[in-house]
Amino acid sequence: MNYFELLGLPATFAVDVAALAANYRRLQTESHPDRFVTGSDAEQRFAIERATEINEAYQTLVDPVRRAMYLLWLKDINGMDEKNTSMPHDFLMEQIEWREAIADAKLKEDPERLEEMGIELASVLQSLGDTFSATYNGEHWAIATTLARKMRFTQKLIDEVDLTLGELES
Numbered sequence: 001m002n003y004f005e006l007l008g009l010p011a012t013f014a015v016d017v018a019a020l021a022a023n024y025r026r027l028q029t030e031s032h033p034d035r036f037v038t039g040s041d042a043e044q045r046f047a048i049e050r051a052t053e054i055n056e057a058y059q060t061l062v063d064p065v066r067r068a069m070y071l072l073w074l075k076d077i078n079g080m081d082e083k084n085t086s087m088p089h090d091f092l093m094e095q096i097e098w099r100e101a102i103a104d105a106k107l108k109e110d111p112e113r114l115e116e117m118g119i120e121l122a123s124v125l126q127s128l129g130d131t132f133s134a135t136y137n138g139e140h141w142a143i144a145t146t147l148a149r150k151m152r153f154t155q156k157l158i159d160e161v162d163l164t165l166g167e168l169e170s
Contacts, residue, residue, distance in 0.1 A: 003057035013133035
């Protein structure tokens with residue numbers, strides 16, 4: 001089942017998040033396993049499977065990185081193909097610089113700098129997503145794949161900033 005079809009949305013990177021959430025809630029209400037408590041075993045099993053599928057679809061489409069990878073998958077492109085590990089050298093150098101800056105802010109116990117980095121990285125992720133959308137819509141698959149991979153790397157940096165902030169706050 002195509003997640004976009006399941007949630008009643010066009011298969012594009014630019015998702016209407018409000019429509020996604022509304023369609024998700026409607027589908028969850030309609031097929032929630034609690035509604036089938038008195039149903040047959042087959043109906044209960046189907047309700048659980050359907051609820052799981054709806055949850056997975058929502059989690060995939062609400063997350064920009066997962067959505068980008070899923071869109072590529074719909075085109076039979078594995079965005080994380082282990083045989084294709086090449087990334088632009090300048091991007092890899094930026095990744096190293098970001099990681100060093102995060103480590104430095106952690107060492108200095110500087111939550112303000114980490115918060116600034118989180119904002120900067122969120123902006124980078126947004127920009128990569130916008131560019132991914134344009135290249136995907138233009139059917140430039142190799143570029144879209146590289147951008148999706150960059151998005152994944154950037155999201156990992158954001159996660160690292162969040163984790164480090166959590167460590168400093170505790």
